[in-house]
Amino acid sequence: MAHAHAHHHHDHGAEEASDRRVLGTIALNGLLTVAQVIGGALSGSVSLVADALHNLNDAMALVIVYVARRISRRAPDRRRTFGYRRAQVIGAMINLVALGVVGLFLAYESLLRFLEPRAVDGWTMIVLAGIALVVDVGTVLLLLGMRKGSVNLRAAFVHNLTDALASLAVLAGGVAILSLGWTWVDPALSLAIVAYILWQVAAMLPETVRVLMQSAPEGLDLDEVASAIASVEGARSVHHLHAWLLDEERAALEAHVVIDRSDAPRLDRITAAVRSVLRERFGIAHATLELEFPDTADADGHDTGLVASDCCEPA
Numbered sequence: 001m002a003h004a005h006a007h008h009h010h011d012h013g014a015e016e017a018s019d020r021r022v023l024g025t026i027a028l029n030g031l032l033t034v035a036q037v038i039g040g041a042l043s044g045s046v047s048l049v050a051d052a053l054h055n056l057n058d059a060m061a062l063v064i065v066y067v068a069r070r071i072s073r074r075a076p077d078r079r080r081t082f083g084y085r086r087a088q089v090i091g092a093m094i095n096l097v098a099l100g101v102v103g104l105f106l107a108y109e110s111l112l113r114f115l116e117p118r119a120v121d122g123w124t125m126i127v128l129a130g131i132a133l134v135v136d137v138g139t140v141l142l143l144l145g146m147r148k149g150s151v152n153l154r155a156a157f158v159h160n161l162t163d164a165l166a167s168l169a170v171l172a173g174g175v176a177i178l179s180l181g182w183t184w185v186d187p188a189l190s191l192a193i194v195a196y197i198l199w200q201v202a203a204m205l206p207e208t209v210r211v212l213m214q215s216a217p218e219g220l221d222l223d224e225v226a227s228a229i230a231s232v233e234g235a236r237s238v239h240h241l242h243a244w245l246l247d248e249e250r251a252a253l254e255a256h257v258v259i260d261r262s263d264a265p266r267l268d269r270i271t272a273a274v275r276s277v278l279r280e281r282f283g284i285a286h287a288t289l290e291l292e293f294p295d296t297a298d299a300d301g302h303d304t305g306l307v308a309s310d311c312c313e314p315a
Contacts, residue, residue, distance in 0.1 A: 022066045025139045029059035032135045039128040049109075049190075053102050061095040085247040089211045096205050103197040106190060113187035125174030125186075129167045136164035166193045207248075214244035217251045220282060228277050229255060234263045234270040236294065243284065253278060254288040261293050 036052030068091035076083040140161050166189075173189045176182045209215075216222060222241055229238045240256040259270060271289055278284040 019066060019069065022062055022069070026059055026062045026066065028135050028139055029056070029062065032132055033059060036128055036132060039124050042124060049106075053106060060098065064091040064095055067091070082246055085250075086211065089208055089247060092204070092208045093212060096201050096208060099197060100201045100205075103194045103201065106197075107194045110187040110190040110194065113190070114184070123174070123178065125170055125177065129170035129174060133164060133167040133171065136161075136167055140164060166196070169193065211245045211247060216243045217245055217283075220251070225253070225278070225282060226255075228281055229257060229274050232270060232273045232277060234259055234266055235274060236260065240290075246286070250286060251282075251284050252286040252288075253284050254290075256290045256292055258294055259291055261295075264293075267291055 033052050033056040037049065037056075040049035040052055065088075068088040071087040072083075072085045074080075074084040140157065169189045169192060173185045176185045207218075210218065220243060222243060225243065226238045226241050229235055229241075236258045238255050238257050241253070242255070243251060243253045246252050257270070257274060259267070263270065271291065274289055275287055278287050
């Protein structure tokens, strides 16, 4: 028991340390955004403003990450019986939608700049892009060990990695403008940054939507699940099978399992065997199983059978 107590304090301490890292990255990105917006306005560089808005979005995303992480640790209660862990998925959806809107706005501004070219100060671009690169690399290193198990933090990590690449691109653009006078490089770089932003949104959004829409886990074959349940000794068939994602890591399942009346004394063993199959073969640890007899189910398979549930216990 003492070991479990110590483990709980270790986890809590690790989470607090992670929260401090997130707050540190918020501060870094906030300061960098202010510097880049000022520098972009003074230099006339749309790619610098694009990078600044991307950094601002990352800073706001990290604020949402921080708040969602705090909320997600709350214990289940009477109104949120599954707990609050899905708060991080909601935060990810907000972040990705906001990032998509920012990307479309920057694409519009970049295309206008092609039609109406403006003079760009290459030195301001180089200096601020160099500072941004240092901050972005620092942010990536802070988030490096935290990105597993959270689409929110993975999004933040990838965004800041993207920022580092974008800063390199802006740095190269400043050199090209100074040495070759290629002002068209600036909006072209901005469009490249936008394309990468939108590609990241398109890659991460489906995962978030799957959780919010209570979709079955990716790669889970429900026909295979049904066959595995029906193969358990004592289980004749299965119907009304539903599986859905509680959050990024946990899935839940409910099913009606038909058994013979003669197997009623073995109900606990049949239920335990079905749960074992679900856990070991499919990684589903939360299941609600309704055991019913063939002669009591109606035409639609509905029944007031015996329910064995563990789906709503705290993780």
